[in-house]
Amino acid sequence: MQVAFGLLGGEELMKELFLFIVIALFIILLFSVVDIADTDSAKADQARNDYETKLAKLRLLAEKGDANAQFELAGMVGRDYKQALEWLTKASEQGHAKAQFYLGEIYKTGKGVPKDDKQAVNWYIKAAEQGHAETQFYIKAIDEEEKRSRDGRRGAKW
DSSP states (O other): OHHHHTTSOHHHHHHHHHHHHHHHHHHHHHHHHHHHHHHHHHHHHHHHHHHHHHHHHHHHHHHTTOHHHHHHHHHHSTTOHHHHHHHHHHHHHTTOHHHHHHHHHHHHHTSSSOOOHHHHHHHHHHHHHTTOHHHHHHHHHHHHHHTOHHHHHHHHTO
16 A cells, blocks of 8 residues: 555545555445345245245146145135135035135135035134134134034034
8 A cells, every 4th residue: 555655645645545445345245135135035036936836736736636726826816706616616625624624714704705604614624623723713613603403513514
């Protein structure tokens, strides 16, 4: 540094040195921010690619009749209730307890289908009979709420 700034006085040398350090730090910081932005962008691209790859693999398995893939795919189609209903129905018909529970929820709430309490209870019972604890609890709560003796026996079993 003394060679480069040898002609400057002590105070001027300190000012020049300070300015040099500030500029160097600014350049380092600038490249760090650009690198972080590039890394975040690359991570987002990778996540999108991973999602698309997983979606494609699940679709292939689901189309071949894999109930677990059908259930997962139903959860990945977003607010496309028609597709979710299609995949949940296929998984439910193969005895997938979680799919049966969620299919019951769809019929109970009427999201994407006409509300149908009878269908909802039908799918809840199928899931509960397979040991799906959440559904068992739910049926018992429904039975207690409705206070119907015939339906009360169903929930009391669990």
